[in-house]
Amino acid sequence: MSLQSSPDQPQPLRVVVQQTKAWVERCGTVWVTGQLIELKRRSGAVTHFLTLRDAVAEVSMSVTASTAVLDAAGPLAEGMEVVALVRPTVWTRNGSLNFECTDLRTAGEGRLLAAIEQRKRMLQAEGLFDPARKRALPFLPRGVGLVTGQGSAAERDVLQVARLRWPGVRFVVRHAVMQGQGCVEDVREALGVLDRDPSVDVIVVARGGGSVQDLLPFSDESLARAVFACRTPVISAIGHEPDTPIIDLVADVRAATPTDAAKRVVPDVANERAMASQAVQRLRGAMLRLIDREVQTVHALRSRPVLADPLGPLTVQSDRLDELRRRCRRAALVRLREDATWVEHTLSRVRALSPRATLLRGYAILSDADGLTIDSTAAVETGQVLRAMLADGTLHAQVTEVDRREDPA
Template identity: 40%
Template sequence: MQEANTLAGAGAPQPRDIDYQMWGRQQVPRFARDTTAEEPWPVGLTSHQYAGAVSRWPGCWVTGQIMQIDMRRRGSVYITLRDNDEDVSMRVIAFGEPANQAFQLGLKQGDKIVLFGRPEVWEKQTSLSFKATQIRRCGEGDLAERIDQLRRRLKGEGLFDEANKVPLPEFPRCIGLICAPGARAEGDVKTNASLRWPIIRFKTAYVKVQGPDCPREVIHAIEQLDADPEVDVIIVTRGGGSFEDLIGFSDEGVVRATAACRTPIVSAIGHEDDWTLIELAADYRATTPTGAAQAVVPDVNEQWNIIANNLAALDTLMDRTVKVEEGRLAGYLSNPMLTNPALMLDPLEEKLKHQRETLLNSMIRLVDYDTSSIESSVATLTALSPQSTLDRGYAIAQTAQGHVITDPTSVADGEEVTVIVSRGIMTATKTAASVRQ
């Protein structure tokens, strides 16, 4: 009876005499019915009383579908188990051998399991969990199987192909943000993006991020931001949640709208261990909203460092170039040819003089040769001319008509003939002729 009274409501009839007990250093009512606004129970005592009452609840076998599972630490497992038919879930913990069973079974989201255990209250947070002592798998979850079938079908259509991915802009000016109103994810993205790139602007489309209206609103937001020419990149984000909470982002319409989006789109849904189909169709998958902000905008400090390093490298290159050119100029200035430019003309003048002498000698030899040739020709012509023959005492006899007489019988007796000798012409009359045989 006393144990039942421990959890009795504070509104129960109050007796005049209160049975006190000690909690820590203070005196408090023994039973819940004795607490008042003036004499309440401390939080620690309340949690302790609840834990004591829950520890006497009976153990039982429970079945459901895994919505979330955390097996990152060996020897401990944390599961969110959902009812197979109702929208009800419970937190399951397992340590030691039951946790090892979960590791060996390779449990994952969507698996149907059956387990035995007892309810337990963690007094530090007064949180109720079901502590499992045995865990067995009893099949794949229907919801997870349907999503996996959709994944395989859309993959066969090429919606997840790497060739369809659009690269993120290097220096975006405006981010289109799709999130729930007042969500922490919105603040994470905007704060981190603004810290990294202060000139960034946002256009935010608020949507429901779970429930039956989620897919329709997300599709509309994607299409709206994709049509906005000012939006350079789109981020779809929400915080973590159960597998069921995130199911809207595995909707076929959402996945197709993401794949068809011409603007680069980033998914930042849940935490690193969570998965949805929108991640496969997005151009980039960020594990957290903060990671999305870091992925889409550059770090202004890094950019300033890059500029500073490039300026320093440019200064070094310019200094080196100037020094090289100064050394080259100093070499020119110390060159005798440049200090006394006339020296450069001396070799050319000497060469020109030599070429003039060579040309003159060639002309003289050519004239001498031609003169000799002419003289030889003149001598030959002179020797062969008729005048030379006449000078040797020969004469040329011609008829009155000017024909040379070679046969005396061709001239009649008494006919006048003209005789040409070396120093003149005379006329004669033929009286007789003799022919030399």
């Protein structure tokens, strides 16, 4: 219904905006398709803002969506093609046209990317991307398995670069369809054959760049599980640096390009020779420094007095021993003389105190028949036989007369 107005009787702005809002909202909901060019998802907010642009014309629109709608849509990224169920409305605060989204779905490549993202999350939860299970590549493999398209640029790059780096490298090549129908089965079968070959120490899966649809087989769940089950280390070289199919995450090593895979699988012989030469030079220098240090040590030892005159210390000790021997002899002789003098003095004293010395002066020791010493005339009777001990013998005498004195003193 049109509003009546004139310069004298204008309509209030709120009335015009409310009427416009009511008219716009009569359009109802409609499904639209477009490219997601901006996504403002605010943490903790209930409503989020998106901007969609037409794929052909320079036409864009502002869209609001709730957290539940965005979560149901799955992983979203700017640049993805989406399909949205929207209802036009007018915000009365500023009179701007806005579209409220009640359902959001990915479309085209966006749908494929969302499906791949969900598959990644599932496999990651199972531990297929765990860095702890990834194996180190052999330094110099006996054989390199290569899964690639026949006559492809990827095959040429891997073979040429690897042989330039290490001419003696041996490849076991298994050709497979690298895109479209049959790709997953061919690559999986080639992986199984190479994994069972005991002469193959590492496997390279190589393919050049392409669209999301071209690289889609390398995000297949069964192929990812086949790579995970391989006992031989696997290098994934699919597409270019921005491309990250699922087998890149499952493989033991991800190479940005097939050329990068060739550089990772074998060492550079020129670099290895240079490093070996440098190591030899460092070893030679270290040995020469060690020898020079030991020579200096020998010179220092030879300059010491003990080595300049090896018998010098023995001579000093011998002279000292002779001096000690002489001092010991002198000390022993002095001690012997002192002891001899002491013995002589002691012997003289003993002799002076000995009864024999008294007997030598003419005295005698009298004793009766029982050997008892006679020291008084009172102990002797006339006719008694006595023994007189002299200095040179013993006399036996008989008492014929006893003459006693009254005062012995």
